[in-house]
Amino acid sequence: MTRFVLRRLLLTIPVLIGASLLIYAMVYALPGDPVRALAGDRPLSPAVQAQIRAEFNLDDPFPVQYAKYIWGLLHGDFGQDFSGRPVLEIIGQRLPVTVKLTIVAVFFEALFGIAAGILASLRRNSFFDNLVLISTTLLVSIPVFVLGFLAQFVFGFKLGWFPIAGVADGWVSYLLPGLVLASLSMAYVARLTRTAMLEAFSADYIRTARAKGVGRSRIVMRHAFRNSLIPVVTFIGADIGSLLGGAIVTESVFNLPGLGRAIFDAVRSQQGPVVVGIVTLMVFFYIFFNLVVDVLYAVIDPRIRYD
């Protein structure tokens, strides 16, 4: 067990270094002037350019540049916006909103996804089963921002059930965006649960339980469901990392002042360093959650360790 965890940890290090190197190379080492690329359409005065070159160590050789950049990241230096405000400060301010949104989304994803999956698996090929299959296919096809606008228009604007945008109403303002953000994963969770449950129902231990005279609800919840939960929980865990990326679109549609909205605003005002800083953090989150899930997977399911 310890050996597996250690190996998995060691394997993450090159990925982390590689990912940060990749992002760094994209921004600072691509042909062309990074200072100008980061500045976007606004021309910078030579003095400011020189200052930025010095600040980002662009006159050093590449390995030195990169080492200084990593050193900065490790000390929480994710860069600054054009008014000199550290990106870390923006992150500190915006992160709580994104975390709340992610919590709501994961809640919906797990609740509706698993419930729909179990119900569909209980009566295979029934009306409800087909409804789940069709609606999940539709959910997967509709891009998140289209779904966001649709939900905003119908439930916020026409029906007035939910706030249209912003976070003025506390947790209530997160319900609709959370549902939209969760939609894609919800469809996957429903399908995953359905498949896993169907597989479990045809397993020998279920037949044994039936033969022993165990009640139907106990078979479903205790025997089939608990064994089906492993792939589902793994998916949801790894999904937390990717929800942060999807939050860019959802937060922009619903105008939630989170990390994603900060990226959207930075893209609009062409503040490259802010975009890069926040994306780097999101990539680290993504890698981190994948690591946690892999380790937890091994804890839950002993068979995986022998791989």
Place this chain on the structure above:
Amino acid sequence: MTEPAGVEAEELVGQSSVWADAWKYLRTNPLFLIGLTVMVVMVAMALFPSVFALGADPTDCDLSMSRRPPSAEHWFGMDLQGCDYYANVIYGARTSVAIGVLTVIGVLVIGVLVGSLAGYFGGWADTVLARITDVFFGIPLFLGALVLLTVSAQRSVWTVSLALVVFGWMTAMRLVRSSVVSIRGADYVLAAQALGASSGRILVRHILPNALAPVLIYATIAVGTFISAEAALTYLGIGLQAPEISWGLQINVAQSLIGSSPHLLFFPALFLSVTVLGFILLGDALRDALDPKRR
């Protein structure tokens, strides 16, 4: 004399290669036919937009007609600039289909190349290539493309496709690699090796034709994913830019007018979703057809 005998024998067994068998199944699958129809219509729309637009010109605008709702004359109404929205939505198919197809071609080229090299040669080459793939996998498609497009000077169909290829090839590589590994030890490959065939010939003639099914299924679904990703990037203001005609741009403009002119949002969103759905249905049906266990 051996020739007719061979034909006879084949007739006896019934010519059913994997693909012929799959086609027999697909022909009668309604979901496949829906997906195929959507794909054919969208590709035709991308190639000959003027035919579908019934001669309407997307750039022929009249500001006094701004945001008119749909009417008999202008089926989808008019956009903010007073241009015929139907023509604009039709012409938008071209960029979406172009980006979807270009990206998938790029992903297939890199994925098949890297995946088959890693899978066939194994050992050091495999370790190094797999590690590189891991690193790219550490960066989600959308975030990676976002950074690359933030720092790129110009944004066109080509640069957006390139950004999506750079962060989208890894799944294809893993699929090809694993099927090449599973085929590498097959008897007919060993036979070809024993006959002295070169590595290149074995890979191209013997292994790849049998290893491509999973990655082709993935590629079909991926066209939809990439079209959707382009629209989302463009909506954020980091993909394509005006005067390019694209569904993402149209949705971007429609966003602030959602209350007064919902038709501006509805039509490009509908076309976008139906296109993505078409490719997903096509890929799903293809997967069922090529894997009889799933039917």
